[in-house]
Amino acid sequence: MPIVVRLDELMARRKMRLNELSSEVGITEANLSILKTGKARAIRFSTLDALCKVLECQPGDILAYELDMTENRLTGESGLSANGGEDEFDLEK
Numbered sequence: 001m002p003i004v005v006r007l008d009e010l011m012a013r014r015k016m017r018l019n020e021l022s023s024e025v026g027i028t029e030a031n032l033s034i035l036k037t038g039k040a041r042a043i044r045f046s047t048l049d050a051l052c053k054v055l056e057c058q059p060g061d062i063l064a065y066e067l068d069m070t071e072n073r074l075t076g077e078s079g080l081s082a083n084g085g086e087d088e089f090d091l092e093k
Contacts, residue, residue: 004064007036010055025050 011021018036022029027047034040035047048059055062 002065002067004066005035005038005040005062006064007032007051007062010057010061011036014055016055021051021054024054 011018018029018032022032025032025047027050035043043063048062051057051062052059
């Protein structure tokens with residue numbers, strides 16, 4: 001998924017532990033861990049707001065969009081062919 005969660009980087013810069021952030025934000029350590037590891041499928045704006053307040057940052061500091069150029073956005077398939085991207089075309093027809 002091209003959405004990357006950078007919560008661990010922000011926590012490290014602020015020398016903040018998961019349990020401390022959890023208590024200040026008001027969500028469980030388990031849910032915060034799911035978010036931190038990038039396994040979350042969604043985030044509520046209220047949670048994002050609370051994280052930004054506690055970490056004194058912007059939403060873009062926590063979430064980033066990084067397009068994977070080897071994955072086809074529509075099909076989820078690799079953009080490279082089996083021969084390493086060197087497709088052969090027969091031009092003599």
